[in-house]
Amino acid sequence: TFEVLVIGGGPAGASAAIYAARKGISTGIAAERFGGQVADTMGIENLISVPYTEGPKLVAAMEQHVKEYDVDIMNMQRAEKLIPASRPGMPHEIRLENGATLKARSLVLSTGARWRQIGVPGEAEYRNKGVAYCPHCDGPLFKGKRVAVIGGGNSGVEAAIDLAGIVGHVTLIEFGAEMRADDVLQKKLRSLKNVEVITSGQTTEITGENGKVNGLNYTDRTSGEQHHISLEGVFVQIGLVPNTEWLKGDIELSQHGEIIVNDRNETSIPGVFAAGDATTVPYKQIVISMGEGSKAALSAFDFLIRNSVD
Numbered sequence: 001t002f003e004v005l006v007i008g009g010g011p012a013g014a015s016a017a018i019y020a021a022r023k024g025i026s027t028g029i030a031a032e033r034f035g036g037q038v039a040d041t042m043g044i045e046n047l048i049s050v051p052y053t054e055g056p057k058l059v060a061a062m063e064q065h066v067k068e069y070d071v072d073i074m075n076m077q078r079a080e081k082l083i084p085a086s087r088p089g090m091p092h093e094i095r096l097e098n099g100a101t102l103k104a105r106s107l108v109l110s111t112g113a114r115w116r117q118i119g120v121p122g123e124a125e126y127r128n129k130g131v132a133y134c135p136h137c138d139g140p141l142f143k144g145k146r147v148a149v150i151g152g153g154n155s156g157v158e159a160a161i162d163l164a165g166i167v168g169h170v171t172l173i174e175f176g177a178e179m180r181a182d183d184v185l186q187k188k189l190r191s192l193k194n195v196e197v198i199t200s201g202q203t204t205e206i207t208g209e210n211g212k213v214n215g216l217n218y219t220d221r222t223s224g225e226q227h228h229i230s231l232e233g234v235f236v237q238i239g240l241v242p243n244t245e246w247l248k249g250d251i252e253l254s255q256h257g258e259i260i261v262n263d264r265n266e267t268s269i270p271g272v273f274a275a276g277d278a279t280t281v282p283y284k285q286i287v288i289s290m291g292e293g294s295k296a297a298l299s300a301f302d303f304l305i306r307n308s309v310d
């Protein structure tokens with residue numbers, strides 16, 4: 001039985017494991033793929049004190065840091081069910097896809113999230129070569145250039161407003177007849193001179209040349225006409241999906257499927273904590289996930305010293 005078992009090996013999980021192990025308590029970390037979204041990232045320029053690094057390099061550094069401590073790393077293990085303690089003092093159980101069960105007196109859930117993709121030709125091919133998902137991360141790479149934002153919900157409109165201050169021109173493409181973002185955001189967006197909004201637009205392809213995005217094709221869903229826009233970047237903003245399907249019914253989730261946490265990273269189950277992109281924490285970033293992971297581990301430690309059985 002672990003004292004702290006961390007599920008997920010992204011920045012939140014790695015940070016939680018290090019903080020827990022530094023308290024001298026038995027710590028395990030089970031992850032489907034150590035590194036998480038960071039493993040899919042190219043340049044990272046907003047990890048404070050590290051002006052520039054790359055995803056795989058940061059993953060290697062995180063793993064090396066975790067290995068400085070006595071942490072049981074179980075990589076390539078997918079959790080499929082959480083069985084909460086039957087009564088206080090009993091361990092929680094995590095059932096893995098391979099059939100094994102892990103037991104722990106406290107848990108930190110940090111299974112992260114994934115960006116919803118539009119699934120058109122060119123999206124996967126030009127990922128990190130003009131196709132981006134995170135305006136806070138990649139916006140500055142498109143300084144002075146032309147970009148499109150796909151999606152007119154709150155995150156798409158916020159991204160377009162944010163990008164308009166950095167890039168040369170923004171075209172926002174909304175699939176529906178109207179944007180779905182809050183009125184105040186739509187008003188702000190429409191006041192910006194370098195933004196064009198296209199509604200009833202279905203993106204059909206992201207085009208490129210020499211390994212880089214050079215435009216996109218869309219269909220006007222009202223007239224059926226096809227159009228091409230020349231640009232250098234496409235930000236896909238049609239939703240961030242938390243990896244919490246496996247927790248449904250066992251723990252309280254928000255309407256978006258995020259694990260509901262308070263400012264101490266407590267969930268609806270005593271002794272079960274959560275951190276990072278899988279939770280309701282506002283803003284999903286590496287530095288935030290690391291901070292949240294450390295908070296969750298400290299809360300778990302606090303829980304353990306207050307609920308020791310001996």
Ligand code: FAD
Nearest residue numbers: 008009010011012032033036037079112137276277285286
């Ligand atoms: P994740 O990184 O998503 O890690 C989740 C972990 O949980 C993984 O180990 C995964 O394998 C595991 N997991 C999932 N489900 C299960 C399961 N059922 N059982 C076991 N394990 C499971 N942020 C920045 O700050 N700066 C950037 O420049 C930046 N660029 C980005 C570029 C891209 C392309 C992407 C996709 C994201 C970027 N982000 C960036 C966002 C950043 O990567 C995330 O905010 C951060 O990785 C979240 O950390 P996390 O630990 O919460 O989750």
